[in-house]
Amino acid sequence: MPKARRRSAHSSERFEDMALPDELLGVLAEQGLARAFDIQSAILPDALAGRDVLARAETGSGKTLAFTLAMTSRFRGRKVHRKRPLGVVLVPTRELAVQVVDTIHPFARAVGIRAQLVSGGMNIEKQADAVARGVEIIVATPGRLIDLAERGALQLDLVETTVIDEADHMADLGFLPDVRDILAAIPMGTQKMLFSATLDGQVEEIVDAFLVDPVSHETTPVAAAVTSMDHHVLAIEPSAKREVTAQLAAREGRTLLFTRTQLGAERVAQELVEVGVPAAALHGNKQQGLRTNVLAGFRQGAFPVLVATDVAARGLHIDDIGMVIHVDPSDDVKEYVHRSGRTARAGAAGVVVTLALPHQVSRTRRVVGEAGVEAGWADVAAAEEPALDELGGRAPAGEPAEDPTLVKYKGAPRKLDLTRRGGADARRADERRANEERRASWEEASEPDPRGARPGRGGAGPRRGGPSGGGAGSGKTRSGKSAAARSGAGPRGDGKAPGGKRDAGGKGGKGGAGGRPAAGGRGSGGGRGAAGGRRGGSAPPGRGGRRGGSR
Incomplete structure (x- = not known):
C-alpha cells in the first residue's frame, strides 16, 4: 500500500x-x-x-x-x-x-x-x-x-x-x-x-x-478503546447463569447484553421479561420494522435493557449505556472490543461484565489479555454473591413485566405489525421452570460413585452435557431430550441455538429482514x-x- x-x-x-x-x-x-x-x-x-x-x-x-x-x-x-x-x-x-x-x-x-x-x-x-x-x-x-x-x-x-x-x-x-x-x-x-x-x-x-x-x-489504537472502562469477569456455575443475568440486568440504568445467537437473544429477553425486567431483543432475523421500533424505544429510555447479537456491536451509538454484559463471551479480541465499546463512549464511564462458564474461562482469560485490559475476576456460584452487589445488581421484581415489543415507539414505521414477534410466552416459561426443578432434583439426588460406575437407566445422575450454557439451564428429561429443545426455548450447551445461527448483521436468515449472504x-x-x-x-x-x- x-x-x-x-x-x-x-x-x-x-x-x-x-x-x-x-x-x-x-x-x-x-x-x-x-x-x-x-x-x-x-x-x-x-x-x-x-x-x-x-x-x-x-x-x-x-x-x-x-x-x-x-x-x-x-x-x-x-x-x-x-x-x-x-x-x-x-x-x-x-x-x-x-x-x-x-x-x-x-x-x-x-x-x-x-x-x-x-x-x-x-x-x-x-x-x-x-x-x-x-x-x-x-x-x-x-x-x-x-x-x-x-x-x-x-x-x-x-x-x-x-x-x-x-x-x-x-x-x-x-x-x-x-x-x-x-x-x-x-x-x-x-x-x-x-x-x-x-x-x-x-x-x-x-x-x-x-x-x-x-x-x-x-x-x-483500537484495543485502547476499552482501557477506559471498568472490566469484570464472573466465573459462574451453569445453574446460576439465568439468575445472575437477571440480577445484573435489573440494575439501575441502561444495560446492553450480548448473546452469540439470534435465538439466544430472544430467549434471554423473554426470560428477563418473565422475572420483571423489561427487555427486548435485537438481531438480524427480526423484521426490519420491529428492529427499528426496538431501537427507538431503547434510545428513548422506554425500557432499560436491550439483548443483542453482534449486529449492534458495530458503529451503533446509544447514549448513556452504563453496562455491557457479555452473556456469551466473545470469541476474539476484535469482537470483545466492539461489543464493549457500546459503553464509555465519548469519555463517559462504563462497566463491562463477562459471564464465563467453566469451559469458557481459559478462552475468556486469553481474549481479555489480548485486549490489554486489567479485569477483576470473581467466582460466582449463586446469585447471592457479593460481587453482584458491587456491580449494582439487584433482585428483579419477580412478576412479569410489560413486554416492550408490544409497544409502538416514536420513530417506528407508520405501518407496524406488532403481532409478528416472539415475545414472552407463558408456556415456555412454565416448561423452563419445570425443567430447572427437574435438573435441580437430579443434581441433589446424584452422588459420586466411588467405583466410577455410570448411573443405572433408572438413576438420577446428571446427563452428559449438563445444563445449558446460556441463560436457563436445560438438563435432559427421562426421554433423553431437553424440554428447552422440544419447545425451542433454549440453546445447546455450546451456545448455538437449535436451528439458530450466528447473527450476520443484516444478511438475515429465512424470514429475516434482509437479503442474501455475499458470495465470492x-x-x-x-x-x-x-x-x-x-x-x-x-x-x-x-x-x-x-x-x-x-x-
Whole structure:
C-alpha cells in the first residue's frame, strides 16, 4: 500500500474556529456541541479541502459527525440532478445506516440539502422514487445500492464524495466485493474517505485501488478503546447463569447484553421479561420494522435493557449505556472490543461484565489479555454473591413485566405489525421452570460413585452435557431430550441455538429482514454495458453473475 501522508495529532478545538458555515454551527450549538473531538479536529481540514482521507479511530470517537460536517459543508446550496447524488456513504448494516442518516438530517436541512436512506428490509420502490426526485447524499448498504443501480434508478457518475464506514466490518461480512464494484462505478479522482478499525487485508486492497494520495489520521489504537472502562469477569456455575443475568440486568440504568445467537437473544429477553425486567431483543432475523421500533424505544429510555447479537456491536451509538454484559463471551479480541465499546463512549464511564462458564474461562482469560485490559475476576456460584452487589445488581421484581415489543415507539414505521414477534410466552416459561426443578432434583439426588460406575437407566445422575450454557439451564428429561429443545426455548450447551445461527448483521436468515449472504466469484468492475457508454465514463455497479451484499 502506498504510504499515506500522516498528519500530527490535533489538539481539540472549538467548532466555531473551524471553516464551517454558520448554519452548521447553529445546529451544533442546539445539540450542545462546542468543542470537536480529536478525530474531528484531525479530519475536518482535509475533508473540507476535498482530500482523500484514511482514518483509523477508536469506536465512539465521533467520526460520523466529522464526515457529516464535511459533506454538508461542501454540498451547501448545490443543485442536484435526478438519480444522481453528490455524496454516498456506505455502511455494513441497516441499523448503522439508520443512525448515520439520522445524524446527517439536521445538518442537511440547515444547509438546504437532503439525505436519503437506501437499505434492505425497507420498501425499495419508495427508496427508488426518493432517489429519482434527486437527493444530495445517499446513506446505503452495498447490496441495496447495487439493486437500485441495476434497476436504473440510481447513477453514480456525478458523485463527488464517497465515504466507506466500518470498512473492516464490511470485510468480515463479505461485502467488500460489492464495495469494489460501487467504487469502480464512481469517477476516479473524486474524494474518498475510508474509516476502519484495522487497515490490512482486503481493506488495504481497497485503499490501494481507489484512494489517491490519502492523508492518514489515527487517534488511539483500537484495543485502547476499552482501557477506559471498568472490566469484570464472573466465573459462574451453569445453574446460576439465568439468575445472575437477571440480577445484573435489573440494575439501575441502561444495560446492553450480548448473546452469540439470534435465538439466544430472544430467549434471554423473554426470560428477563418473565422475572420483571423489561427487555427486548435485537438481531438480524427480526423484521426490519420491529428492529427499528426496538431501537427507538431503547434510545428513548422506554425500557432499560436491550439483548443483542453482534449486529449492534458495530458503529451503533446509544447514549448513556452504563453496562455491557457479555452473556456469551466473545470469541476474539476484535469482537470483545466492539461489543464493549457500546459503553464509555465519548469519555463517559462504563462497566463491562463477562459471564464465563467453566469451559469458557481459559478462552475468556486469553481474549481479555489480548485486549490489554486489567479485569477483576470473581467466582460466582449463586446469585447471592457479593460481587453482584458491587456491580449494582439487584433482585428483579419477580412478576412479569410489560413486554416492550408490544409497544409502538416514536420513530417506528407508520405501518407496524406488532403481532409478528416472539415475545414472552407463558408456556415456555412454565416448561423452563419445570425443567430447572427437574435438573435441580437430579443434581441433589446424584452422588459420586466411588467405583466410577455410570448411573443405572433408572438413576438420577446428571446427563452428559449438563445444563445449558446460556441463560436457563436445560438438563435432559427421562426421554433423553431437553424440554428447552422440544419447545425451542433454549440453546445447546455450546451456545448455538437449535436451528439458530450466528447473527450476520443484516444478511438475515429465512424470514429475516434482509437479503442474501455475499458470495465470492467475481472481480471488480462495472456491471451491464460498456464503460464508455454512460455519462462520466463509468458503468453502473453490477454483480456479474452472482447476487450478494446487504439488503
